[in-house]
Amino acid sequence: MPGRSTGSGGTEQRRRRGPRCPTTTLQHLHDIAADQDPLPIADAVTSDLTVRDLPTGQLRQIGRWLAEYGTRRNAVALGILLLGLAGDHRDRDLLLLLGSLEDLSLYAAVALTRSQPDRDQALFDLARQVAGWGRIQTVRRLAGTQDPQIKAWLLRHGSVTRSWTSTSPTSPPPPATCTPR
Numbered sequence: 001m002p003g004r005s006t007g008s009g010g011t012e013q014r015r016r017r018g019p020r021c022p023t024t025t026l027q028h029l030h031d032i033a034a035d036q037d038p039l040p041i042a043d044a045v046t047s048d049l050t051v052r053d054l055p056t057g058q059l060r061q062i063g064r065w066l067a068e069y070g071t072r073r074n075a076v077a078l079g080i081l082l083l084g085l086a087g088d089h090r091d092r093d094l095l096l097l098l099g100s101l102e103d104l105s106l107y108a109a110v111a112l113t114r115s116q117p118d119r120d121q122a123l124f125d126l127a128r129q130v131a132g133w134g135r136i137q138t139v140r141r142l143a144g145t146q147d148p149q150i151k152a153w154l155l156r157h158g159s160v161t162r163s164w165t166s167t168s169p170t171s172p173p174p175p176a177t178c179t180p181r
Contacts, residue, residue, distance in 0.1 A: 026065050038107070042081055049085055059086035067094055077107045084111030092116055099126045105134030109141055120145045124153065135159075149170035 038045075049059070063082025070076035070157060083091045092112070099108025110125060116122040120142060126140035139158045142150060143150070 023177040026062065026069075029062070030066060030070055030072070030148070031036045032076045033066065033075040033078040036078075036080060038074050038077040042107075045078075045081065046085060049082075059069055060088070063087060064094070066090065067098060073103055077104060080104060080107040080111050084114040087111060087115035089115075089117060092122060096122075096126055096129070099134065100129050102130070105130050106137045109134075109137045113128055113141055119154070120150055124150045127158070139171075154164050
């Protein structure tokens with residue numbers, strides 16, 4: 001590209017490749033993460049990584065690589081978790097995109113809360129594009145907002161919009177109906 005360094009050590013070249021870790025190392029991490037359910041270990045991983053003095057730039061790059069190039073849900077979820085610890089405003093669009101997938105919406109909601117300077121607006125953006133459990137996860141995190149626009153939306157549209165009678169085995173039964181006497 002004109003005006004950009006294209007040598008093997010150039011900044012633009014390094015930016016496109018992702019983290020300085022060899023791809024085989026990242027792929028190995030991906031494969032290990034793919035076989036682990038991240039939900040039961042998410043809090044422990046977060047606590048452990050928070051107390052260590054790890055370079056946040058590299059942690060963000062690893063998280064970004066897993067989130068962008070991961071091919072298995074659990075590996076992508078770990079990437080989102082890492083972006084919640086070390087990510088910033090540059091990761092907002094990726095987190096919103098991945099959060100639109102119901103299986104990843106909880107991880108994205110937490111990551112947006114932790115990484116975005118305007119956490120309520122970021123969660124609001126996610127809440128408006130998801131339904132079902134994704135909506136539940138984001139609405140729960142918006143409950144204490146002071147933003148009048150978000151409060152109004154929560155009042156009018158914050159309820160779950162998808163029927164509980166979905167085919168998901170983890171969906172609760174539909175609510176009982178009351179018959180007037």
